[in-house]
Amino acid sequence: MIENSPLMASGLARDIEFLAARARSIGTLITNAHLAGLDLRVRSYSVLALACGGLSPTQRELAEFLRLDPSQIVSIVDQLENDGLVVRKTDPADRRSKIIVATEAGEARYSEAVVAARAGENEALAALSPSEREDLRTLLHKVAFTPVE
Amino acid sequence: MIENSPLMASGLARDIEFLAARARSIGTLITNAHLAGLDLRVRSYSVLALACGGLSPTQRELAEFLRLDPSQIVSIVDQLENDGLVVRKTDPADRRSKIIVATEAGEARYSEAVVAARAGENEALAALSPSEREDLRTLLHKVAFTPVE
DNA sequence: TATTGTTATACTCTATAACTATA
DNA sequence: TATAGTTATAGAGTATAACAATA
Numbered sequence: 001m002i003e004n005s006p007l008m009a010s011g012l013a014r015d016i017e018f019l020a021a022r023a024r025s026i027g028t029l030i031t032n033a034h035l036a037g038l039d040l041r042v043r044s045y046s047v048l049a050l051a052c053g054g055l056s057p058t059q060r061e062l063a064e065f066l067r068l069d070p071s072q073i074v075s076i077v078d079q080l081e082n083d084g085l086v087v088r089k090t091d092p093a094d095r096r097s098k099i100i101v102a103t104e105a106g107e108a109r110y111s112e113a114v115v116a117a118r119a120g121e122n123e124a125l126a127a128l129s130p131s132e133r134e135d136l137r138t139l140l141h142k143v144a145f146t147p148v149e
Numbered sequence: 150m151i152e153n154s155p156l157m158a159s160g161l162a163r164d165i166e167f168l169a170a171r172a173r174s175i176g177t178l179i180t181n182a183h184l185a186g187l188d189l190r191v192r193s194y195s196v197l198a199l200a201c202g203g204l205s206p207t208q209r210e211l212a213e214f215l216r217l218d219p220s221q222i223v224s225i226v227d228q229l230e231n232d233g234l235v236v237r238k239t240d241p242a243d244r245r246s247k248i249i250v251a252t253e254a255g256e257a258r259y260s261e262a263v264v265a266a267r268a269g270e271n272e273a274l275a276a277l278s279p280s281e282r283e284d285l286r287t288l289l290h291k292v293a294f295t296p297v298e
Numbered sequence: 299t300a301t302t303g304t305t306a307t308a309c310t311c312t313a314t315a316a317c318t319a320t321a
Numbered sequence: 322t323a324t325a326g327t328t329a330t331a332g333a334g335t336a337t338a339a340c341a342a343t344a
Contacts, residue, residue, distance in 0.1 A: 016273075
């Protein structure tokens with residue numbers, strides 16, 4: 001019964017950074033569990049999501065948006081490409097850049113994954129009402145896209 | 150300019166789990182930077198925080214509250230003990246358990262660390278008004294302490 | 299000269315299983 | 322037999338530097 005832990009009395013329990021870390025830890029655990037059957041994890045799911053829907057991001061854009069190092073994007077795209085879910089296309093405008101685009105199989109896999117991820121989100125946010133979820137989304141959006149560095 | 154990225158149009162940008170992960174990534178980066186001069190990181194800071202103020206947690210309680218594996222607590226407590234900031238005391242009531250309590254040096258270090266962590270939180274939440282920060286704290290608290298497993 | 303993707307490397311974080319000492 | 326802490330190990334996540342191709 002974590003809610004009744006005496007540690008709830010500590011200042012840490014009111015520290016937003018700690019609460020965000022704990023919430024994210026739970027969220028990742030639950031979402032990974034929901035994605036497991038689709039051979040995806042949170043990170044590969046997020047890359048696949050951005051490769052779908054004609055957004056045509058470069059690896060550099062993926063790295064910045066997902067806050068992952070460019071070298072990490074390489075290995076995630078390697079996996080997804082190996083699984084036939086995305087392809088790399090050289091950008092005709094700048095031949096240094098590779099544009100990542102989902103294959104048909106990738107789009108299909110993503111359709112299933114969205115449902116799984118939504119179920120995970122639903123489970124992780126069980127304690128919140130629909131309007132609270134919208135409030136949280138709005139607040140986190142502001143924080144998540146605060147410019148940094 | 151991340152706010153103007155075309156990837157903002159993706160569904161992922163409205164995914165609470167993704168936003169929480171991105172916010173936490175920024176928060177950890179900033180908080181670690183603020184704690185660096187005190188020879189602490191987010192994880193060791195959080196253990197030290199719970200060891201202060203007479204809460205006398207066991208390692209097991211720390212693991213559950215921080216969502217870290219018991220074996221991770223061992224190495225964090227090892228470091229803190231090595232630095233003279235906490236000590237392990239065998240629980241007289243159950244000699245299997247070790248109670249973690251901050252030394253005077255630990256309490257002093259924590260006093261400085263709280264100030265640094267607050268400054269980090271302030272920087273990470275620059276986009277939010279004071280009342281928005283309270284809303285975020287309340288919402289995250291509910292999510293962070295949702296029972297899981 | 300600067301940037302994109304890539305490779306290599308190391309360090310931090312997370313998860314699992316097995317061991318010991320207590321209960 | 323079950324639980325707290327410990328050790329060992331492996332795997333996932335994160336950060337840095339160096340290199341080839343291209344700008």
